[in-house]
Amino acid sequence: MAVTIKDVARLADVSPSTVSRVIANSPRISHRTKEKVKVAMEELGYHPNYNARSLANHNTTNTLGIVMPNSAKKAFQNPFFPEVIRGISSKARKEGYGLYLSTGQTEEELFDEVTHMVEGSRVDGIALLYSKINDKILHYLVEKNFPCVLIGRPYEIPEEQVTFINNDNIKAAKMVTDYLLLLGHKDIAFVGGNEEFVVTLDHLNGYEQALKQAGLQLKDHYKVYHEELEEGGQEAIIELMSLSEPPTALVVSDDIMTFGVLRMLSDMGVKVPEELSIISFNNVMISKLSSPPMTTVDIHIYDIGHKACHHLIEKLKDPSLPNKKVIIPHRLVKRESCKKHNGASTRL
Amino acid sequence: MAVTIKDVARLADVSPSTVSRVIANSPRISHRTKEKVKVAMEELGYHPNYNARSLANHNTTNTLGIVMPNSAKKAFQNPFFPEVIRGISSKARKEGYGLYLSTGQTEEELFDEVTHMVEGSRVDGIALLYSKINDKILHYLVEKNFPCVLIGRPYEIPEEQVTFINNDNIKAAKMVTDYLLLLGHKDIAFVGGNEEFVVTLDHLNGYEQALKQAGLQLKDHYKVYHEELEEGGQEAIIELMSLSEPPTALVVSDDIMTFGVLRMLSDMGVKVPEELSIISFNNVMISKLSSPPMTTVDIHIYDIGHKACHHLIEKLKDPSLPNKKVIIPHRLVKRESCKKHNGASTRL
DNA sequence: GTGAAAGCGCTAACAG
DNA sequence: CTGTTAGCGCTTTCAC
Numbered sequence A, B: 001m002a003v004t005i006k007d008v009a010r011l012a013d014v015s016p017s018t019v020s021r022v023i024a025n026s027p028r029i030s031h032r033t034k035e036k037v038k039v040a041m042e043e044l045g046y047h048p049n050y051n052a053r054s055l056a057n058h059n060t061t062n063t064l065g066i067v068m069p070n071s072a073k074k075a076f077q078n079p080f081f082p083e084v085i086r087g088i089s090s091k092a093r094k095e096g097y098g099l100y101l102s103t104g105q106t107e108e109e110l111f112d113e114v115t116h117m118v119e120g121s122r123v124d125g126i127a128l129l130y131s132k133i134n135d136k137i138l139h140y141l142v143e144k145n146f147p148c149v150l151i152g153r154p155y156e157i158p159e160e161q162v163t164f165i166n167n168d169n170i171k172a173a174k175m176v177t178d179y180l181l182l183l184g185h186k187d188i189a190f191v192g193g194n195e196e197f198v199v200t201l202d203h204l205n206g207y208e209q210a211l212k213q214a215g216l217q218l219k220d221h222y223k224v225y226h227e228e229l230e231e232g233g234q235e236a237i238i239e240l241m242s243l244s245e246p247p248t249a250l251v252v253s254d255d256i257m258t259f260g261v262l263r264m265l266s267d268m269g270v271k272v273p274e275e276l277s278i279i280s281f282n283n284v285m286i287s288k289l290s291s292p293p294m295t296t297v298d299i300h301i302y303d304i305g306h307k308a309c310h311h312l313i314e315k316l317k318d319p320s321l322p323n324k325k326v327i328i329p330h331r332l333v334k335r336e337s338c339k340k341h342n343g344a345s346t347r348l
Numbered sequence C: 001g002t003g004a005a006a007g008c009g010c011t012a013a014c015a016g
Numbered sequence D: 001c002t003g004t005t006a007g008c009g010c011t012t013t014c015a016c
Helices: A005-011 A015-025 A031-044 A051-054 A080-094 A107-119 A134-144 A169-182 A197-211 A227-243 A255-268 A285-289 A301-317 B003-010 B014-024 B031-044 B050-056 B080-093 B109-120 B136-144 B167-182 B198-211 B229-241 B256-266 B284-290 B301-317
Strands: A063-067 A100-102 A125-127 A148-151 A161-168 A188-192 A221-225 A249-252 A276-281 A296-299 A325-328 A331-333 B063-067 B100-101 B125-126 B148-151 B163-167 B188-192 B221-227 B251-254 B277-282 B295-298 B324-328 B330-333
Touching: A005 A015, A005 A031, A051 B031, A051 B050, A051 B136, A063 A080, A063 A107, A063 A301, A063 B256, A080 A100, A080 A301, A080 B080, A107 A125, A107 A134, A125 A134, A125 A301, A134 A148, A134 B063, A148 A301, A148 B330, A161 A169, A161 A301, A169 A188, A169 A197, A169 A249, A169 A276, A169 A296, A169 A331, A169 B148, A188 A227, A188 B324, A221 A227, A227 A249, A227 A255, A227 B284, A249 A255, A255 A285, A276 B148, A285 B256, A301 A325, A325 B109, A325 B163, B003 B014, B003 B031, B014 B031, B063 B080, B063 B109, B063 B301, B080 B100, B080 B301, B109 B125, B109 B136, B125 B136, B125 B301, B136 B148, B163 B167, B167 B188, B167 B198, B167 B251, B167 B277, B167 B295, B167 B330, B188 B198, B188 B229, B221 B229, B229 B256, B251 B256, B301 B324
Parallel strands: A063 A100, A063 A125, A125 A148, A148 A161, A161 A325, A188 A221, A188 A249, A249 A276, A276 A296, B063 B100, B063 B125, B125 B148, B148 B163, B163 B324, B188 B221, B188 B251, B251 B277, B277 B295
Antiparallel strands: A100 B100, A296 A331, B295 B330
């Protein structure tokens, strides 16, 4: 079919192994021969065959697997993932790695896919783009000791057993809650995503720590969770604003949810930030374009991806390296969705 | 290393070729043997090696290449791409195909990557997620007659030479402009993306057709283009609203741009739709959450991806099939960003 | 129905 | 420095 190493060898009048050595840029090939071979490759338009290469190379593929949560609908809707992938992608390309994308839409499918990637030698390493509790896939990867990096953090599994890239989500959530507290808010509610995701748990944790430290009582009805990003935000508002003591401030786990929240609030005629302060997380590209522009925590998504890829590749190069825990700093981006609480309690 | 076909053969007490036949589910293997082999595979935890398979299989890889525009920053920011990929992904998985993602960040890098995918037998086919004029990659693919599908439409290349999935963007743009016209607007501006993308050209074309048909004069200063989605939208507004005769309605090429537009308008205190009507394209998930909720053309992005993948795989199965042109229907989603023009011209 | 053997394109000892 | 040889794991004639 295509032009092979043999064709090149024949044309350059050398043996196939010599051609192979030229490809690998082996130092023990004379300059003259190298040139000769390169000319032949050029002339024939030679490109190495990846599959053959992998096969002969102890099955290294130079490709990285990217695993997203059962991508069906939920995941890819969130700009978080594209942005992480952008970070991964940029590093991967610099290092000559390709990217193989998971497509599974249910947990089972995903798991199957991962085992196929791994056992079938389709990828050299895997980046898991989410952290959830009791994740079969992570357990499998760890047990198998397959090179991988986790975005987020392991939950049941001891931290030393896996390399992960995370934000200090607890601290960040505590910080934003403290901020709201300092603005004079006391009735602060929490709107989280899926409770199976570690990030939701961490945000909740930070939120509660702040309230406790301020001597405030935690109220169960101030904590709502919704899986669907946009509708979730809207439903959360209905629940919260129909309480007898609606909150005056909100900690929302995700910017896209905040879009839903803002939309619903606008429909209800509730003014942000005058009547309700809102703060959320991620600072995706579009966050600055909400009305009002949202105050949010920038978690440096791109960096997360970049670093994740970096550490994954590092591990591929030297598997004996210990696992690493990398925390990407976050930073509050103040815009216009938070305001000092104006004394007048919303309580009856 | 891993468990191979030979290990299974040994355990099942058959030859490797028999095992291979069982994997392929060959009809000429006795039921008894099949069972025996399957048990052995199960016991050993056998997984076929993709690379070896590809190599022996005339280099079919069962993976599809996905090529996005120099993904650097611009592309992946737009929810369009994740959504297309979601459509592709869902079909690919159903058919047992994997996805290989491009990572190139410049045109050169991308081109290199594609040639490597193709010549190196890394993928069986390619989905090009964008259409731009004079695209080296598309030319290469067509000339090489490599199985591929284009999202959008070919520009210089004759339509019969490539399978493509598109919306009727010209018609859609004409339709929205006509709609604005019917609402009484006469000063309608066009805000487009990068002029190298065919979709921008098509939108412009439809816009101009409508104006001409209405006997209105085309004004050059009513046509602005910006590459960056969100900043672009904002800059466009500055240009347009500082004209001596600012428009009363806008046709914007992309929903995310519209977010930028709305943000800037809000900052300037221009009321939408009271003072300015806006209509745009795509209807990405978040579009419904703008303030006001934007009127836009739903182009069924997911379907585009799904169909693209379908036709690509079809072509893989039977390369002799003629190229196809598939038009995905669009539909106007009326929300709250358009309003009847209220007589009082904004002109001095 | 099943086995033996060759070969996909490349790499990596091992010789020289 | 370079050629020869074996083999990566699988598929596929060709025999039996």
